Amino acid sequence: GAGVSQSPRYKVTKRGQDVALRCDPISGHVSLYWYRQALGQGPEFLTYFNYEAQQDKSGLPNDRFSAERPEGSISTLTIQRTEQRDSAMYRCASSSGQSRATGELFFGEGSRLTVL
Amino acid sequence: GESVGLHLPTLSVQEGDNSIINCAYSNSASDYFIWYKQESGKGPQFIIDIRSNMDKRQGQRVTVLLNKTVKHLSLQIAATQPGDSAVYFCAEGGYSTLTFGKGTMLLVSP
Numbered sequence: 001g002a003g004v005s006q007s008p009r010y011k012v013t014k015r016g017q018d019v020a021l022r023c024d025p026i027s028g029h030v031s032l033y034w035y036r037q038a039l040g041q042g043p044e045f046l047t048y049f050n051y052e053a054q055q056d057k058s059g060l061p062n063d064r065f066s067a068e069r070p071e072g073s074i075s076t077l078t079i080q081r082t083e084q085r086d087s088a089m090y091r092c093a094s095s096s097g098q099s100r101a102t103g104e105l106f107f108g109e110g111s112r113l114t115v116l
Numbered sequence: 117g118e119s120v121g122l123h124l125p126t127l128s129v130q131e132g133d134n135s136i137i138n139c140a141y142s143n144s145a146s147d148y149f150i151w152y153k154q155e156s157g158k159g160p161q162f163i164i165d166i167r168s169n170m171d172k173r174q175g176q177r178v179t180v181l182l183n184k185t186v187k188h189l190s191l192q193i194a195a196t197q198p199g200d201s202a203v204y205f206c207a208e209g210g211y212s213t214l215t216f217g218k219g220t221m222l223l224v225s226p
Contacts, residue, residue, distance in 0.1 A: 033214075105162065106162075
């Protein structure tokens with residue numbers, strides 16, 4: 001697609017429910033990243049993929065968070081048994097390069113998660 | 117200054133002035149630095165980057181300066197326009213990590 005697409009844009013859920021956030025990166029981009037951004041703060045790294053391989057998941061807060069990119073394109077970030085502290089904007093980014101230390105990251109509009 | 121919670125450092129300038137946004141980074145091993153612009157309700161947008169083997173890089177109306185001695189990065193915007201109003205983040209990257217700073221809000225008044 002023309003840009004990074006994320007869905008849903010807004011998600012309100014009750015504590016304890018599972019949520020799945022989807023990211024469709026720019027076509028042909030090798031690398032895909034998930035970030036979380038609190039209001040007034042910079043994006044905080046969660047995890048990233050090169051093609052379908054999850055290269056680094058050190059930023060995932062705990063084992064309730066997981067991500068996959070099974071075919072090297074669309075990715076899903078899943079949060080199980082959501083808690084109120086999970087409320088944030090979740091941003092996906094993609095890059096044509098294989099390292100997030102180089103090259104431009106293209107960010108999506110984000111998925112705002114609110115856990116009641 | 118440091119930002120706390122929602123209180124971002126803010127730089128207010130008049131249209132046409134030059135703006136300088138500063139950033140201190142923490143990791144002396146970082147070898148790649150990037151500036152991003154984030155407009156309200158949108159995702160961060162890449163502006164310019166610089167590698168640690170350079171101390172200055174120019175783009176269109178923007179210049180990034182890197183001082184590795186004091187671990188300081190700055191973004192200069194020439195002839196600031198109302199459309200430049202946004203939050204600006206610096207980010208530092210090694211091989212496996214891209215870490216964003218807390219951001220500075222730039223307000224441009226006509």
